[in-house]
Amino acid sequence: MRLDKKALVASLCLSALAVSSQAQEFTAGEPIGSVNEAxxxxxxxxxxxxxxxxxxxxxxxxxxxxxxxxxxxxGERGDGTENDGFVSLxxxxxxxxxxxxxxxxxxxxxxxxxxxxxxxxxxxxxVDVGYVRSFDxxxxxxxxxxxxxxxxxxxxxxxxEDGTVYASNTRSPEVIYKVTPAGETSVFADGAPLNVPNGVxxxxxxxxxxxxxxxxxxxxxxxxxxxxxTEHAVEGGNDGVVVLEDGTKYVSxxxxxxxxxxxxxxxxxxxAEGIPSAASMCxxxxxxxxxxxxxxNFALAFVPLD
Numbered sequence: 001m002r003l004d005k006k007a008l009v010a011s012l013c014l015s016a017l018a019v020s021s022q023a024q025e026f027t028a029g030e031p032i033g034s035v036n037e038a039x040x041x042x043x044x045x046x047x048x049x050x051x052x053x054x055x056x057x058x059x060x061x062x063x064x065x066x067x068x069x070x071x072x073x074x075g076e077r078g079d080g081t082e083n084d085g086f087v088s089l090x091x092x093x094x095x096x097x098x099x100x101x102x103x104x105x106x107x108x109x110x111x112x113x114x115x116x117x118x119x120x121x122x123x124x125x126x127v128d129v130g131y132v133r134s135f136d137x138x139x140x141x142x143x144x145x146x147x148x149x150x151x152x153x154x155x156x157x158x159x160x161e162d163g164t165v166y167a168s169n170t171r172s173p174e175v176i177y178k179v180t181p182a183g184e185t186s187v188f189a190d191g192a193p194l195n196v197p198n199g200v201x202x203x204x205x206x207x208x209x210x211x212x213x214x215x216x217x218x219x220x221x222x223x224x225x226x227x228x229x230t231e232h233a234v235e236g237g238n239d240g241v242v243v244l245e246d247g248t249k250y251v252s253x254x255x256x257x258x259x260x261x262x263x264x265x266x267x268x269x270x271x272a273e274g275i276p277s278a279a280s281m282c283x284x285x286x287x288x289x290x291x292x293x294x295x296x297n298f299a300l301a302f303v304p305l306d
Contacts, residue, residue: 028140029104031089031097053088053099057293059117059240059280060090060300061124063137067286068097071293071300072114072126075103085111085128087140092287094302102140109142116157116167116200116280127154127167132179146183156200156241156280158208160223166208168197176200176210176221189225193217199241199251199280211238211251218251218262233260234268240281242290252278252292259290259303272303 032044044050056074063070068089075084086103090096103111111133114126123143124135130151134143146165148154153171160166163181166188174197178188188208195214203209207228208221216236220229237255244250247264252275259272259281277295284291290303 026108026141027105028102029098029100032099049093050096051094052298053090053096054293054298054300055086056296056298057088057279057300058115058295059126060282060291060293061117061119062282062284062286062291063119064285067092069282069284069291069300070101070117070119070124072117073103074113074115077113081112083110083112085114087111087114087124087135090291090300092284092289094300102135110145115155117282118157118159120159120161120163123159123163125157125159125165127157130154132157132165132167144183146179146185148177148179148185151177156198156210156239158200158202160202160206166200166202168200168210170196170198170213176208189221193219193227193230198239198254201241201243203243203247204245209241209243209249211241213237213239213255218249231262232268233262234258234270235260239279240292242281242283244283250281250283250290252281252290254279254295259292275301 033041035041057071060069060071071088073086076082086100089098089101112129114128117126122137124137132146151169154167155170156168158166165179167177169175174194175190176188178186195212197210198213199211201209210219216233218231222228233251235253235256235258237253238251239254240252242250249262251260257275258270260268261271262268279293279295281290281292288305292301
């Protein structure tokens with residue numbers, strides 16, 4: 001029996017759907033290596049160092065168990081539907097461990113433009129065009145994607161010990177969203193003193209620390225959403241915030257390129273400056289250094305701490 005043209009097209013579409021439904025399951029990328037002439041994949045030799053593997057990296061976080069930096073990369077910045085974001089694994093000296101760990105292929109993966117990131121209890125969290133996404137830290141396997149209704153530019157993210165997520169929305173509405181471990185979303189904080197909120201971090205008492213792009217305020221909220229402390233970085237235009245165990249805060253200014261240190265009870269001081277587009281940094285607790293993505297410069301900066 002001969003199929004007419006419409007029936008043939010429909011048959012081909014069904015065949016394509018069948019093939020796509022059998023697509024390979026999610027896999028993570030491997031450390032740097034290549035396939036030799038014998039057809040065997042060999043790891044890169046220890047006497048070689050590779051640097052780079054970034055594409056508009058806006059944030060990073062640190063995995064102390066593996067002693068690796070996780071750099072979030074945006075891919076091509078289009079209309080938010082490209083699904084080409086990826087995560088690089090970087091050694092503490094800045095050399096590349098795995099160019100594309102999450103994102104080596106798109107099988108079972110949706111990751112567009114990841115911005116802020118955080119690690120908590122074996123899970124990597126990131127915000128990505130209206131979603132909070134989570135991944136298994138050991139395997140890179142996608143876990144959950146929770147939509148945040150009403151969000152316009154999710155940016156910074158912090159995660160409490162129980163898995164509650166706090167995420168900033170930098171464009172109107174300028175708010176901090178809360179996402180429970182069960183996936184329930186709500187507005188945690190809005191209005192002053194928020195002023196184009198960006199970076200978010202947890203302190204050692206379970207409080208939520210937020211920095212603004214619009215001014216130099218460093219705001220600490222308790223879990224009930226009450227402001228319990230307001231400090232100030234040296235400069236405004238801030239993106240990244242790190243809180244150490246002793247309460248010392250480090251704040252990076254994406255607009256003005258400085259890093260402020262705020263020790264408990266002391267005025268802020270600049271410890272590094274002239275850093276272009278100093279974005280959402282992380283703390284490397286093994287090497288005792290700050291790692292700062294430089295957005296469109298496609299690079300990371302490293303600041304050793306005293």
